[in-house]
Amino acid sequence: MDVSGEGETVVVIDDDYAMRLSCDQTLAKVGYTVAAFADGARGLEAVGELKPGLVVVDLKMPGLSGLEVITRLHEIDPAITIVVITGYATIGTAVDAMKAGAYDFLPKPFSPDELRLIVRRGFERRHLQLESRRHEVERELQRRRFVTFVTHQLKTPLAAVHQYLDVLRELGDDPEAAAKRRDWLGRCLARTDELRRIIDDWLTLAELQGGTFTRQRVRVDLKEVLARAATAYEGLAAQNNVTLALELPAPAYAIRGDPTCVSVLFDNLVTNAIKYNRAGGRVSIRAVEARGEIVAEVTDTGVGVAHAALPFLFDEFFRVRRPGRPRVEGTGLGLAICRRIVTEMGGVIEVESTEDVGSTFRVRLPAWAEGADAP
Amino acid sequence: MSATEARPGTKVILIVDDDEDFVTTVRAVLEREGYTVVQADSGAEGLRLLRQHHPDLMVLDVMMESTTEGYGVTEAIKYTDEYNAFQQTPIIMVSSIQESPDERFPRAPEVDMIRPDRYMTKPLDLARFLEIVRKILRR
Numbered sequence: 001m002d003v004s005g006e007g008e009t010v011v012v013i014d015d016d017y018a019m020r021l022s023c024d025q026t027l028a029k030v031g032y033t034v035a036a037f038a039d040g041a042r043g044l045e046a047v048g049e050l051k052p053g054l055v056v057v058d059l060k061m062p063g064l065s066g067l068e069v070i071t072r073l074h075e076i077d078p079a080i081t082i083v084v085i086t087g088y089a090t091i092g093t094a095v096d097a098m099k100a101g102a103y104d105f106l107p108k109p110f111s112p113d114e115l116r117l118i119v120r121r122g123f124e125r126r127h128l129q130l131e132s133r134r135h136e137v138e139r140e141l142q143r144r145r146f147v148t149f150v151t152h153q154l155k156t157p158l159a160a161v162h163q164y165l166d167v168l169r170e171l172g173d174d175p176e177a178a179a180k181r182r183d184w185l186g187r188c189l190a191r192t193d194e195l196r197r198i199i200d201d202w203l204t205l206a207e208l209q210g211g212t213f214t215r216q217r218v219r220v221d222l223k224e225v226l227a228r229a230a231t232a233y234e235g236l237a238a239q240n241n242v243t244l245a246l247e248l249p250a251p252a253y254a255i256r257g258d259p260t261c262v263s264v265l266f267d268n269l270v271t272n273a274i275k276y277n278r279a280g281g282r283v284s285i286r287a288v289e290a291r292g293e294i295v296a297e298v299t300d301t302g303v304g305v306a307h308a309a310l311p312f313l314f315d316e317f318f319r320v321r322r323p324g325r326p327r328v329e330g331t332g333l334g335l336a337i338c339r340r341i342v343t344e345m346g347g348v349i350e351v352e353s354t355e356d357v358g359s360t361f362r363v364r365l366p367a368w369a370e371g372a373d374a375p
Numbered sequence: 376m377s378a379t380e381a382r383p384g385t386k387v388i389l390i391v392d393d394d395e396d397f398v399t400t401v402r403a404v405l406e407r408e409g410y411t412v413v414q415a416d417s418g419a420e421g422l423r424l425l426r427q428h429h430p431d432l433m434v435l436d437v438m439m440e441s442t443t444e445g446y447g448v449t450e451a452i453k454y455t456d457e458y459n460a461f462q463q464t465p466i467i468m469v470s471s472i473q474e475s476p477d478e479r480f481p482r483a484p485e486v487d488m489i490r491p492d493r494y495m496t497k498p499l500d501l502a503r504f505l506e507i508v509r510k511i512l513r514r
Contacts, residue, residue, distance in 0.1 A: 152438055155471035159497035160396035166501050167400045187396050
């Protein structure tokens with residue numbers, strides 16, 4: 001067996017000298033560091049110091065019994081892997097040992113290969129367990145970072161309003177102060193509005209994630225949805241000096257999905273394309289049907305997204321950086337909502353972008369198939 | 376970024392924060408006290424203005440544009456030769472994050488790299504903030 005036990009420590013506890021010697025030789029031969037002890041008390045003491053990953057314990061020993069040793073080993077290290085060796089007469093006890101938390105048992109007599117195999121498997125399982133524990137810790141850290149982050153996003157507008165009110169209290173009555181007061185109260189309103197929108201979007205996202213959102217699976221015509229979005233945001237486009245162009249030659253682009261979610265999705269994409277555009281820019285809205293899919297694209301001629309930022313674009317609260325340009329109003333949740341909606345409906349959302357040239361958001365959704373499973 | 380011409384003898388305070396409303400209010404109370412205020416809306420701009428204005432104090436936000444840019448600014452000042460001259464510039468770190476770096480990353484040795492002189496949570500208690508500013512600038 002070409003298995004290396006390099007770097008791994010095994011403690012053997014067995015009152016039989018010949019058995020200790022044979023285990024030591026068998027395991028040392030493939031690189032394990034082995035320490036062998038004749039009774040439970042000395043074995044446990046050594047485990048505390050050597051911190052082995054695995055312990056081989058004979059069940060039938062004078063003094064501390066194998067079962068007691070197993071219990072005490074788990075007190076020292078709950079993650080320790082235990083293999084028991086036992087004579088035929090004690091198979092029943094071996095089962096008890098497994099119930100007490102031993103990983104496996106090896107009936108006597110056994111070959112060197114059998115011992116090496118079971119020890120190797122024991123270490124493999126131990127490493128998997130340690131790994132999954134590390135993942136758990138990492139997940140928990142990530143969750144806490146996320147809570148800190150969300151809390152921060154909610155508190156920021158509130159803090160701004162609080163400080164305005166604090167300063168407004170001390171403001172005088174002269175005309176300069178009156179102008180400031182009007183301006184600052186306007187800012188307070190804008191920030192409370194921002195906070196309300198963040199909370200609304202956050203709730204939408206939570207509902208989408210929690211599965212409590214009412215989700216229909218019906219025929220939705222994207223031609224209607226996109227035309228409606230274009231009409232609804234004509235005013236916003238005019239304000240931003242941006243032209244909207246629809247390229248929807250087919251009579252219909254029917255998908256299978258939830259009408260409300262689909263509207264939210266394209267409202268987000270179209271308003272983004274307008275807001276992150278340049279003056280005199282253009283938003284093109286296209287759709288095509290291909291191989292059982294409807295592919296809808298919203299292309300802008302705006303600021304674009306740096307290549308390095310693309311992987312984070314659909315993350316909650318991620319905002320595109322625009323140094324030296326006025327801040328674009330937004331909650332940072334729109335694209336996270338879009339991704340969630342598209343995934344829910346069995347589709348894919350992609351982005352292509354070049355900085356200072358523009359971005360294309362492409363949504364692929366399953367086309368409506370007549371006669372397919374009705375909702 | 377706008378900077379009032381420093382009058383001789385007035386202390387210069389650099390505010391680095393991308394929340395314009397936060398800066399407006401802090402700026403108002405600091406200017407009322409006679410300080411000269413310089414403002415930057417990103418970490419990079421903050422470091423540039425630090426070299427340009429040699430402020431007596433820096434008020435530094437943590438989260439700017441979705442990242443913990445404020446930590447990066449303290450780290451740059453403490454650990455790069457370019458900012459050697461500013462290692463003694465006091466920093467008041469401000470954020471809506473409840474925990475200071477030491478509370479957020481307990482027992483992490485890296486926290487030395489980002490530890491400010493003072494940490495205050497937003498909204499600032501403006502009276503207390505002014506008290507701390509005065510105390511730091513008297514040193």
